[in-house]
Amino acid sequence: MSIHIALVKTEGQKISVESAKKFIYSSDHGAESIFVGRVRNENSGKKVTAVTYDAHDQAVIKSFQLICNDAKNKFNNNAKIFLEHAKGYASVGEISILIAVGSGHRDEAFKICRYILEEVKHQSPIWKKEHYEDGKEEWLPGHSLRPKKEVK
Amino acid sequence: MEIQIKLYGSSKMLSENETLHVELPENSNIGQLRNSLKKLINEKYPKNNLNNLSNSAAFFSEKNEIINDNYKLKNKELISIIPPIGGG
Known part of the structure; x- marks a missing residue:
């Protein structure tokens, strides 16, 4: 298995850098x-x-799977990819997204990581509501998935 | 006919429940649903920064596929409203 993807519910679970490192490790990888x-x-x-x-x-x-498959096809089919995103309430300092990539060389490792991050922001239906010090809260604007030809 | 809309992101301000029930004329499509939502938002939630939601949101079918404005809705159909996204 070369791809791990998950939505991690913040109540009771944490996204772990150590788990990601273990998952992507391979003696075939230099990066x-x-x-x-x-x-x-x-x-x-x-x-x-x-x-x-x-x-x-x-x-x-579904989108995570497609994005990771695309990244492998585009940059390196032998890469190992770990992608997790938080769901629920997360305080300042907590991890919201973790992308880890192991591959033969640094160039594709950097490229895959960046590609996945940008595609998640533009394809994956995830929303953020910020909570502020003054007690107010606000849903943040984002990228519309409505077909472009329909947008007025 | 009645449509159920599963709410996500900012659209959750439209109801305290997970889904919103909307009454529409028979054979309505997504375009007509947008008009109904626009009216609902203008009447009930004018100050919630939701003015553009009916125009900017996408809709998913139960198969999690984007459905366009010509998609004919069925009575009791459950769809999802997808406001502009922004994870990461």
């Missing part, structure tokens, strides 16, 4: 690239305390 996205304490001048991630579970898993 590992790991991207860790975390909840930041500020956005557009507002003090953020936490983010709630909502997701369409089935569609997210």
Whole structure:
């Protein structure tokens, strides 16, 4: 198995860098690239305390599988890929997304990691609601999946 | 006819429940559903920053595939509303 994908419910579960490292390890690989996205304490001048991630579970898993398959086909079929995203309430500092790639050489490891991150942002139905220090909260704007020819 | 819409992201502001029930004329399509949603948002949620939701959202069928504006809805059909996404 060369691809691991999951949505991790933040209540009771944590995304683990160590698990990712174990998964992608192979003596065939000379490169590992790991991207860790975390909840930041500020956005557009507002003090953020936490983010709630909502997701369409089935569609997210389907998109993760497609994105990882595409990445392997595009850059290196022998790469090992670990992709997990949080779902639920995550405080500042907690991991929101983890992408780990093991492959023969550094170039494809970096490229696969970057490719997956950008495609997740544009294809996977995940939403963020930020919680602020003043008690307010806000769903963040994003990328529309409506077919472009229909958008008025 | 009645349509059930599973709510995600910002559309959750439209109801405290996981799904929203919408009454539509027989043989309505997604385009007509958008118009109904626009009216509902303007009337009930004018201050919730949802003005553009009816235009910017996509809709998924029960098979999790994007359905276009000409898609004919069936009575009691469950679809998902997909507001603009932004994970990572």
